[in-house]
Amino acid sequence: MTEVANTLNQQVWDFVYAYDAAYDRAARTVGLSAAQACLLDQLAEGSCAMGELAAALLCDASNVTQLVSRLETSGFVARVPDPADRRIKRVSITPAGQGVRDTLRRAFDFPSDRLGRLTAHEQRRLSELLAKALAPDTA
16 A cells, blocks of 8 residues: 555544544434434434334344334334334334434534535535545446
């Protein structure tokens, strides 16, 4: 690896760690763990089966069960049987959960703060470069 590649590699890791730490701080401002906040975010588009949540959050189904139970106790999510298959439980965000999610989103200013340091041209260029770096592998 070249010196530039090593530096870039470290910068990417530093950005990821700073992003995660900022997200964790924002989640704590609304009394949630980062994992609970991520789960609420997943539900913003609509209800999900417990298995779908586990897949989306890249975690074990038992972890999702614990997260949902805690959020349900707080009144932020609700579990209901799936109308098509009553063995499946679907989870949806409640109005209280949506309010907490909205507050969290406002508290999580890391992306806008850091990207706001770049000019419009730099933002476009970074977007292009990230799109290229994150594009699926062509095999």
